[in-house]
Amino acid sequence: MKAHPFLLHKWQHWLALGFGSGLAPKAPGTFGTLAALPLVWLLALISPLWAGVAIVAAALLGVYLCEVVSRDIGAEDHGAIVFDEIVGFAITLWAVPFNLQNVLLAFVLFRLLDILKPWPIRWFDRNLHGGLGVMMDDIVAGVLACLLLHSVWLPLQL
Template sequence: MSSHQKNPPIPHLARRVWRDPVLWLAFGFGSGLAPKAPGTFGTLPGIALACGIGVLATSLAVPAGYLMAAAVLLLTPIGVFLCGRASEKLGVHDHGGIVFDEIVGVLIPFILIPVTPLNLLWGFVAFRVFDVLKPWPISWLDRRVSGGLGIMVDDLLAGIFALAALLILSRIFPAAFFAG
């Protein structure tokens, strides 16, 4: 990649995102174009997807966690491809607007946590905390793994950390968290 800066100016970025299907998907249907906190805005389509998967699971009478795990397994290699190609097209490794990784990562807590309105909020917050703070080994992987896999892996691990934190909190505060 030609730039190590996280979000260098890219001429006509919004126009490019809206016209290029790879960039449009990698930028979370345009949500990654938010001028402030694109990762936070980019996580919102993931929350909407988790909600949709929860509704689908209910209508099919199957555990939502199974469908959530299937979605993560399906979307991860797609994300590796999309994020890698978007990074190449922009000439920037892991541009902040590339948010497909957030969309997939935020699904992970809902593999074991029920999809309820309150849990969607807690899952969103926990995922964003770990994605932003990047505790070890997330930060280590973020610095050392490149390409599309490098873009995806830190968010997948942030999702796993968020899941672990929420499972611990659900044991400590069972009445206040995760009812449903």
């Protein structure tokens, strides 16, 4: 088994790897998205305003984490770095009730957008680099998935 290049004694690596979820041998992005569930649940317990503030703070932290870890291991946007998926999924479920139906729909929407990378996600993925580049395509995927989710959820509330 090939050793991974991560320094798990460094808190930046531990967070960037989604507490180890990014080390899954297959589909680390999917496991990273699943690792976001406790955070998303906690964000659902507070007001949308404070949840938004927390998500912005997490996104800024993510730029730093992804920059540090990419530099430490000498590889940009390594597949095991999943903090971007965690933040993207938190964005997807922003201001939406936390229930099984919404979480499943959000999961499918976010993962499809993150994997397929349609425009404008692809543009960010190809044109930004460093920690910002690692984070931005998932942030945009999260925003688009959130808009799609709200377009389904909101009309049902009227």
